[in-house]
Amino acid sequence: MTHSTSSRSQASKSGVTRFRAPKAAALVLSFVLGASLLAGCSDSAEPKAGSQESAAKVNKEGFPIVKEKVTLRMMGPDVGVQKWANMPAFQEMEKKSGISFQFDNPPLESFETKKNLTFASGEYPDIFYASSLTQADEVNYGSQGILLPLEGLIDNYAPNLKKILDENPEIRKSITTPDGHIYSLPVINQQSIWYRSPMWYNGEFLDALKIDHNKLPKTTEELYDLLVRFRDEDPNGNGKKDEIPLVSVKLDDIRSWLLGAWGIYGEDIYNDANGKVHFARTEDGYREFLTYMNRLWKENLLDHETFSQTPEQKKAKGANNQVGLFQDWHAYFTHGGEPTTNDPMFVPVKSDSVDKPAVAIHPGLSTGSFAITESNPAPEASIRWVDYMYSYEGAMLFDKGPEGLMYKTVNAEDHTKKWLPLPDKFNSREDYRGTLTPNYGTPAPTLLSPDLQKGLKEEFDVWVDKQNEEKILAYDPQPPFPILYLTPEEQAEISSLRSDMDTYVQQMEAKFVTGQEPLSGWDNYLATVKQMGSDRMIEIYQTAYDRWKSS
C-alpha cells in the first residue's frame, strides 16, 4: 500500500523534528537545575551477547546451569509480602544454578502499567516472570523481535517442558502464536477443575427442610421447587421471611453454571463437540435461560439486589444465614464459620430441551507467564532455569519453598509428604508460603501436578475432591473454548466490534431478567446484536478455532 508507506515516512519525519524540542528543553533544564540533581540516576545497560557465545557458557544437563555465575534482570509482580531477593526459593535456586537475579518488582496492581511503560521505553528486563503478558503483547512484541521465539530453545535446553508439550499437543497448540512461534511459557495447572468457583447449597436449609444431600435437584423445575421451599418454609428458623433462595452479584457468578441447563458451555464464546463456534448471548438456550431467570426474579427467588450489591454485601447475607444457593470458592467463605462438609455442591441441572447439562471445566492452562527478551545475554541458561519449574522437584521448590521449611518428604518414591509445624509468627500456612516463594497469587510458570499435594490434603480437601468427581467430572465436562491466539488484525477487529456489543448485551440481560424489558423484545435484541456484528465476531473466532485445531 503506497498510501501507508508514504504516511509512515511522513510520521518519522515529523517525529524527528518534534523530538528535537524536548531535548533542547532538557538541556536548558539541566542547566537551570544544576548537574547534581541528575547525577546517580542513570541506568547501566548490560552488553548483549551473541547466541553462540552464550550457548558455550551453559551446561546442557544438571546443575549448575552456567559455567560462570551470571546475573540477569527479572521483572515480576510484587504482592507485598516479601522481597523476591529474600525468598528462600530464589536463594536455593541460585545456589543450584549459579544464576542470580536483579529484581524489578512493581506492585501487582500496577504491574500492567509498568509493563507497558517498560515496552514503550525500549529498556527491557532479561526475563518476564509471572508477568501475565497478554496475547496481544506476545503477538506484537514477538513479531517485532523484542520477545525471543522459544521453540528452538525448548527443543535443545528444556527436556521437562519438551516432554510435556510432546505428550500434550493441545498445550503446544495453545501456546503457539499464529506466526508459528512460541513467545511465552504457560502455567500448566493439572489441579484445577473449576472454570468458575462452584455453587453451593446451604446445608442447614436442606436439613431444616429434611432434604437428603444426595437427592438434590437435577432439573430446572426441581430447582425451582426447592427455591420456592427456601422462600416459604423459613429454613433458617428465625420466624422471619428473610430468606433469599438464590443470591448473585450481577449474575456473573452463577450464569455459566445455570446456562449449562440449556446446553450452553460458556457465557461468551464456546465451541460445541462438532467444532462449531457459538456466541452464548445469541443462542436460543440463552433466551430460555433469561425466561427462567425472569421467572425466579418475579417470584422473589432471585435476590432483588443482584444488580446493585457488592460481593461484601452478598457475603454478609450468607454469614447471616439468609441464603439458600450461592457461588463461592468454598461454601463457608460465604456461609461463614469453619470449613464444613455439610454444604453440598450444586448438582448441574438440565432443562427439557437437552438430554444432559453442559458443564464447563477449566482448561488448566494460562499463557504469558514467562518470556525472554532480546536483551537477555543468556537465553539458553534462562530456559534451562525455567525448565526446572516444570519438573516435580522444581515445581515443589517454587510452590512450597525448599524442603524442611513447610513440609518434609515421607516417601521419596511416590512423593508423599507431610506438613511441618507452622512458625509462630504466621497466622496460616499460606501467609508463611508467601514469604518463601514468588508463586503466590501470581501466574508463575510451572507445572502444578496432583503429586505436589500428595499427603498434604486435609479431610475437607478430600471431601471437595469427591464433590468434584460426582458433580463435575461425572458430567463429561469440557473447557468452553481452547486457549488460542488471534492475529493482530483479528484482535483489533474484535476489540472494535465488542466495545458496544458487550455493553448492550450486559444491559439487556439485566433488563430481561428484571422484567424491565419483556421477553417479547428478544427478536429486537437479536437483531441489534447482529447489527453490531455478532456474526462477524463468531466468524473470526471460528477462523481462529479452525487454525488452532489444524495446527
Place this chain on the structure above:
Amino acid sequence: MPKPMADTVKIDGVSNSSARSSRHSLRKRISRNWELYLLIAPAFLYFLIFHYGPMYGIQIAFKNFMPARGITESPWVGFDHFIRFFNSYYFWDLIRNTLTISLYQLIVGFPLPILLALAFNEIKNGWFKRTVQTVTYAPHFISVVVMAGIIVTFLSPSTGIIINIIEWLGFTAPNFLTDPAWFKTMYVLSGVWQSTGWGTIIYLAALSAVDPQLHEAAIMDGASRWRRIIHINIPTIIPTITILLILNVGSILGVGFEKILLLQNPLNMSSSDVIDTFVYRTGLLNVQYSFSTAVGLFNSVINAILLIAVNQIARKTSENSLW
C-alpha cells in the same frame, strides 16, 4: 487592558510618527518591567519542558500506536479512531449523559461552596466555626472506593439507613442504586457532600480581602448584614466566582470515571455511562492507547471551544475573564 498582539498589529497600519512612539512605549514598557519576565520564567520553562516537550504524543490519536515501534514509527490511520467513536451505538447517550451530569453538578455544586463560605464569614471565630469548617473539609479526603462503598451501603434496599429512614417516614423508597432516573442525583449529591467544604477554601481566602473599613462605614449607615453581604462581600469575590465558573465550563466533558464506574450497574447504565467510563471500558478490552487518546482529544477540543466561548461572554459582560 493592553494586548500586546493588538499593539504590534496596529503599528503597521498607523502613521510613522505614532508608530515610532508606540514602539518606543512598548519597548519602554518591556524594559521597565523586565523583572516580571524573571518572575514568570520558571513557569514558562516548566510548561515548555514538561508540557510542550511531550506534546508530540498527541499524534497517536491519528495513528495505530504500537508501544514497541514507538510513537513516531507507528502507522498513521488518520481519523479512524474518531470515526469509530462517532459511530458508536452509544455515542449520543454518552454525550447526553456526560453533559447532563456535568451541568447538574455545576448547577447544584457550584453555588453551595459560595453560600457556605459567606455563612462562615458572618460568624465570629471560635470553636464552632473552626469545627464546622474542619468537619466539612474532611470528606474531601475519603477515597473514591470507600465513598462508593458508603453510598451503596446507605442506599441498599434491604439494609440501607437512608432507605430505612424514608420508609420509617411512611414513603416508599425508590431503588436509588438501580433506577436510572436516580443515578445522576445520587452521583451529584454525594459529590456535593464530599466537596462543598473543600470548595469554600478559595472563597474564604477571597473574602479575607474585604476591606473592613467598608463594613464599618456601612454599619454606620445602618446597612443590615444582608445588605452588606450583597453590596460588599459578594462584589469582592465576584472575580473569583467568574474565573472558577469559566474554568468549570472548560472541563464540562471531563466527568471523572472512577466513582461512576463503581456505582454503575447494567440497570442504571442508560443514565450512568459517560465518555470517560466508555473509554475506560474500551481500553480494558485491549490496550487501546490510540483510541483513548483520540477520544481525549475530542473532549479537549470541545472543552477548549466552550471555554473560549464562555470567556468571550465574560469579557463582554464583566471585567473578569481569563484573557
Place this chain on the structure above:
Amino acid sequence: MAAVIKESKADRIFLLFTYLFLAIALLCVLYPLVYIVSASISSPTYVNSGEMWLLPKGITFEGYQRVFENQAIWRGYANTILYTVVGTLVNLLVTIPAAYALSRSDFVGRGFFMGMFLVTMFFGGGLIPTYLLVKELGLINSMWALILPGAASVWNIIVARTFFQSTLPKELQEAAHIDGCTNLRLFWKIVIPLSSPIIAVMALFYGVGHWNSYFNALVYLNDEAKYPLQMVLRQILVLQEMNSSGIGTATSGETAMAMNARADVAALLKYAVIIISTLPIIAIYPFLQRYFVQGVMIGSVKG
C-alpha cells in the same frame, strides 16, 4: 463597639439562620464521618450487613494493627512528608511569581504566556512521552520525578492571578514605582506579605495534592524504600484484596482460604487506611485557617 449596638433585630434573626444553616451542614457531613470511624473498628460482617450504622459493633482493632504491623508505613510517612514539603515549596516558587506577573496589566506578553499555559490545560502528550522525557532527564527513581513534572498547575496559577488582580490596588504599584521601588522588591516586600491568604490556599491545594498522589510514584519509582505513604497503603490494601482478582489464579484450596481470610480484613483496612492517611492533613487545616482572616492589612495599606 458601634457594631454591637447597631445589631438590629433583623440582623439577629439573619445570624440565627446562618448558625442554623451551618449546624445542618455540620450534621449532614458529620454522620458519614462518624460512620467511617466506627466502621474502622467494627467487625466487617456488621458493617457489610448494615447492622453497624452509627456506633462501632463487634469492636476490633485488627485493621489498624495490620497497617502498623507493616514497617514500611513509617518510611512511607517520612517520604510523603519530604515530598510534600519540597514539592509544595517548588510549586509555590513557580506559581506565585508567575501569577503575580500575569496579574500585572502593564506586563507586555501576558496574553502570550496566558495562552501558552492555557493550552496545556487541554492538550498534553500523555503518559508515554512524559515518561520518556522524565527518563531522558535521568529523573527515574528520584524524588524529582514526583515533583518536577507537576511543578505548577494552570488552574492554580489562574486562581492566584485572580486573587492578585482583585485585591492588590493599582495605586500600590504606582506608588512603588514613583518611590523607585523595583518590581522584584515590590513583589518580595509588599505583595508577598499582603497575600498570605492566597499563599496559604495554594500551599494547601498543592500540599494535599502531593499528600494524596500515588500515580507518579507508581510510574516513576522502582525502589520501594522511596515509596510515599499512599503507595505503601495501596500495597497493603491490594494484598488484602487479592481475593477478588486473585482467586482465579488461586491454585489450591489453601490459597483460596488464605485470601478469603484476608478479604475480611480488607473491609476493615479500607476504613482504617483512610483515617491513618488523612488525620495529619486534617489536623493541619485549623492552623491554616487563621491565614484566611487577614484582610486588615490591605485596608491599612490603602488608608
